[in-house]
Amino acid sequence: MPKNLPSKICEVCGLPFNWRKKWKKDWEEVKYCSEKCRKNKSKIFK
Known part of the structure; x- marks a missing residue:
């Protein structure tokens, strides 16, 4: 694996991916x- x-940093949870x-x-x-973060984009966890 290279x-x-x-x-990038996830806009919802703030974790790198x-x-x-x-x-x-x-x-x-x-x-x-993830799909979970995409579905929860209105609930920013930061």
């Missing part, structure tokens, strides 16, 4: 680390 994968193959085409639009 160690130099891009990462790494690039995943399923996000290859839309990585620029990815804002949430």
Whole structure:
């Protein structure tokens, strides 16, 4: 597994997450680390 994968900070929980193959085409639009955070985007935990 490559160690130099891009990462981002989840806008909901504030935790870092790494690039995943399923996000290859839309990585620029990815804002949430999981479905749970995406569904709870109105409840920011920070």
